Amino acid sequence: xxxxxxxxxxxxxxxxxxxxxxxxxxxxxxxxxxxxxxxxxxxxxxxxxxxxxxxxxxxxxxxxxxxxxxxxxxxxxxxxxxxxxxxxxxxxxxxxxxxxxxxxxxxxxxxxxxxxxxxxxxxxxxxxxxxxxxxxxxxxxxxxxxxxxxxxxxxxxxxxxxxxxxxxxxxxxx
Numbered sequence: 001x002x003x004x005x006x007x008x009x010x011x012x013x014x015x016x017x018x019x020x021x022x023x024x025x026x027x028x029x030x031x032x033x034x035x036x037x038x039x040x041x042x043x044x045x046x047x048x049x050x051x052x053x054x055x056x057x058x059x060x061x062x063x064x065x066x067x068x069x070x071x072x073x074x075x076x077x078x079x080x081x082x083x084x085x086x087x088x089x090x091x092x093x094x095x096x097x098x099x100x101x102x103x104x105x106x107x108x109x110x111x112x113x114x115x116x117x118x119x120x121x122x123x124x125x126x127x128x129x130x131x132x133x134x135x136x137x138x139x140x141x142x143x144x145x146x147x148x149x150x151x152x153x154x155x156x157x158x159x160x161x162x163x164x165x166x167x168x169x170x171x172x173x174x
Contacts, residue, residue, distance in 0.1 A: 006068055009113045013105065014081065016060060019054055025049035033099055037132035039156035056057060058121055059084045065123055067094055070110060072101075081110040081171050083118045086111040091118070091127040093142075093165075107138070112145045119167045126166030128153075133161050146170055 007014040026049035030033050035043055044052075052067075059066035067082035079097035086092035095110055111129075118127060130153050131138040139161060147163035154160075 007113055007117050009109050011073055012078070012110055012113070012127070013071045014114075015067050015071060017056055021047075022046060022050040023098050025053055025080070028077075028079055028096055028098055031099070034096060038096075039158070042079075043074070046059075056082075056084070061084040064121075065091070065118065066140070070095075070097070070106075078106060079110075081114060083114055083123070086128065091124050093118075093127055093129040102137075107141045112139050115145050115147075115165055115170065119165075119170055126164060126169070128162055128164050130160040130162045131154060132158060139163075144167050 002105060004016040006016060017128050021045075025165055026044050026092040029044035031036070031043060031051070035041060056068075063085055065082060066084045067080045069077065070079045070081050072078045077098070078101040079095065081095035081097075082094050083091050093111060093114060095107055095114075097107055112144040115127075118124075128150065129138075129142050131142070142163045145165070146169060148169065150162040150164045152159045153162040
């Protein structure tokens with residue numbers, strides 16, 4: 001197993017996926033709790049996990065950024081997080097954590113580090129994020145890292161809440 005570290009924080013390592021990681025992706029999205037705010041609102045099949053993994057490899061090769069495997073200090077898998085192209089014209093921050101990692105500030109730590117990393121490397125002048133309107137925990141994370149609400153966005157038939165962050169807006173460092 002290779003481990004290519006993309007980014008490190010005090011408690012997390014963002015690494016590129018390995019070819020055989022579809023099982024981890026499926027496990028991450030195997031419960032209603034971890035998928036209730038995602039398009040489809042249902043646990044992921046192995047095929048969907050494999051499809052997403054292929055997509056992340058393609059995004060990394062094409063854009064130099066994608067959703068990465070998220071590991072804790074001890075090397076255990078805690079989720080995925082990254083910034084990838086959305087609808088070809090923008091980049092989008094996204095993250096999902098295993099239930100055992102919830103409530104520990106890891107989403108804020110990951111999102112803040114990704115924002116700084118993305119903007120410092122000038123992949124683009126900014127990025128968006130969106131959450132299901134009932135996902136208040138994610139909305140708090142986005143506000144904490146300095147993102148501002150931009151308005152509603154229709155994603156797979158759900159009117160989500162969209163946020164944005166530009167290099168000019170980046171004032172909060174966590």
